[in-house]
Amino acid sequence: MNDTVRQFRDFFVSLRLTVVLLALSMILVFAATLDQVNLGIWAVQEKYFHSLFVLWRIPGTAIPLPVFPGGYLIGGFLLVNLVAAHVYRFKLTWRKSGIFLTHAGLILLLVGELLSGLWQEEFQLQLREGETKTYAESYRYNELAIIDTTDPQFDDVVVIPETLLADSTPIQHPKLPFRVVTKEYYPNAALRLRAGTGENPSLATAGIGPQITATPLPLTYKQDERNWPAAFVELAGPEGSLGIWLVSPQLQAPQTFDYGGRTWRIGMRPQRAYKPFSLTLLKTTHDVYLGTDIPKNFASRLRLTTPDGRDDREVLIYMNNPLRYAGLTFYQYQMDGEHAMSVLQVVRNPSWRLPYISCAMITLGLIVQFCIHLSGFIGKRRASAAYPPARP
Amino acid sequence: MRHRHALLPLVLLTLLTACREAKVESYRVPKEKPEELPPAMAAGASAPAVPGGADMAGTAVPTADGSDLTWTAPAHWKAKPAAAMRKGSFTVPGENGAEADLSITAFPGDVGGELANLNRWRGQIQLAPLSDGDLPGATTRIEQHGLTFVVVDFVNTDAAGPRRILGAIVPYNNATWFFKLSGPAALVAKEKPAFLAFLQTISAPAPSAP
Structure with a gap:
């Protein structure tokens, strides 16, 4: 084993790493708790815990800088540290079975949290x-749905997640005979009917959009509020632009148009899971x-x-x-x-049982370890009682 | 080389966190009706009669996030197909074919604040904007059914056809509701008692979340 590998191994099995990671996680939880006032619980979970790094945007730019390890990184390193220490340092013996069980429970807890973060959907x-419905809708995420409604039996749906709309990169999908280009995107906006004269003309040229003004609003992070995004979306065919539509989950009236001999409906709606x-x-x-x-x-x-x-x-x-x-x-x-x-x-949440199982394992491990120590202690007492030390 | 086993979770972790990327999807679903519009927005909808034989029409619509303000409109106001964005819409008929328009809209948040919205209304009838200091004199605040109504009465008599706006702004459930009666000054003045009575029928449903 060369020096580099040994250093690497020593780093991951060290108790010092465990202590540092636990300290970092305490700081992370403390900072996240304070920031909950500004961001609310969902955004805090995403920013601090469901991330490898806590990112901070340089003011006035969109450049994110990693400023602190995130929950996934700290949890991941803790997991590696725990597993590595077991593999390398501990030997499986009956006397340490309780400790092993407790640590296995802890590992399962970390894995369970990771899987919940990755797989849980609400x-x-x-x-x-x-x-009657065959779909559920997201609380927080939205999507742009472009639906070919020509067939009397079926709707052919193409959905573009809001995050891709925000990117402003033109989107071409094989099922769409046009490109989708985001001209303007507001993560939160207020819509109101146009007052008439005296207002700047709308960016929208088709659908209901020209009659409506969309005013960007600051993002809300309150738990009982939601952001209402709005976007001006241009559809562009080979022969040029078909028009610019204003889309927002607030616009309930469907916007339809005909193109290429087919009838289409466009709109932004809460993300659906069929x-x-x-x-x-x-x-x-x-x-x-x-x-x-x-x-x-x-x-x-x-x-x-x-x-x-x-x-x-x-x-x-x-x-x-x-x-x-x-x-x-x-x-x-x-x-x-x-x-x-x-x-x-x-x-x-496919992993919803893991926290229960891991807590049971930790509890059982502690009880087993306690009993092993207790039986050893009682054994020693009995031995010393049976053979009392000789008195001078 | 036991350390390699220890590195495996880190690699897995990185891979797992990288697999949540959003992507464009397509699928086919059985024909769906577009989302049902609130009663007042449905084309040609006429407000249903209130059970119990009252001669008032009742309409209830969901707000943007699903909860409701409810109201009862005077019988002589005619519910009409509302433009998109409206929660309710009525034509208020007057003499000689004159008509005023009653619109009900709701938007999340404070929509720019009270002053900005009142000045928007003033702009619609060519009145000069108010300043912050003018607000107390120009508005009447009414508390009822746990709601706060900011009621205004703007009239422009200088214009060739005098116009008047009677309006109420009601913050409710993290949204702002706007009730606006606009039209010829004489007709709106005549309808003022009916409008104020209408405001008194507006209420929020009892909280029902467990």
Whole structure:
């Protein structure tokens, strides 16, 4: 083994690294907690924990500088450190089995957090009584949907995530006979009807856009608020521009146009996740305590149907009684009894069991280690009682 | 070479974090109706009658984020197909074919603030903008049903056809709602009591989140 490799190994198995990483993680958690006031919980999670580095933008520029290790980096190094120390330093013996189990639980906890960060998805499903949906919608992310609605049976949909729109790079997709070019993008904007004369002309040339003014707003990071993006999007065919459309999730009216002998619909909407089954809201129940507005029970009775007919049944979702189906968990989230509308939270987290398993392993490991020490201690006491030291 | 095993998680970690890149996707779905528009925005929608035989028309629409303000409009106001962006829209008929327009819109945030929005309305009837100091004199604040209404009455009598705007701004649920009656000055003046009565019917639903 040459010196470089040895140094590398010594670095990753050292206890000093563990201490430094734990100290860094404490600083990270402290800074993130303080920054939650400015950014809110979602942005803080992304910036501090679901990243390799905490980035800081040089004021006045878009250049990001890494200023501190992020959660993934610290967690990743901790994981490597822990595994490396075990592989290199510890020997599996019965007397240390508790310590091993505890550390294995800790490793599983770190891996579980990483997988949750990477795989967990949260969507919502908003239904009115009688309405059927085959998709859930994102709380925070949006997408530009360009839909070929010509076929009377099907819609051919091309979706462009908001992050790609923000890039302003022209997008050409094989299913679209035109390029999509973002002329202007506002991550948060207020829309209002144009007052008439005296305002600068709109960038939009087609659809509803020319009648509307989009004013950029500062991003909001509050947990109970959301950003409403808006973009001016140009569609350009081989013979030139087809027009510039204003798109925003706030614009509910569909904007359609004809091109190449086909009919298209364009709009920005909350990001959708289509499912291989459909849910129909049959009935909402919204009980309150008598004489008050305090909610007592929210329940949604739904019909769950798969296209192949394997499932066609009624399900009841109410508080603390979610529906688990196809790797998804549907929780009763909000209810508007007056308008017979129910909102379900749809969560996919394949690794949701890992924190429970790891905590159980850590607890069991500590108990085992304690018992091993206790039995050793009792054994020693018995031995010394059986053979008391000779008195002078 | 046991250290190589130890490096594996780091490589995996880097690879895993790199695989969340957004990309353009395409798929085919069974025909969907476009999102249902709120009742007042649907073409040709007429406001449904209130159960119980009241002679007022009731309309309720969702705000941008799904929760509602509700109101009841006077029976002689005619619900009309609203332009996009409107939460509600009514034609207020007057004598000799005169018409005023009642619009209800809602936008997230404070939409630039009270002063900017009031000055926007003033600009629409060719009135000079107000300054911050003019606000208290030009506005009336009404508290009802847990909502704060900033009510204004702007009139331009200098123009050839005098115009008037009766408006109310209501912050609600992290959005700002605008109720605006605009039209010929005489008609809007005549409708002022009906407009103020209409404002009194506006309310927020009881909170229902668990």
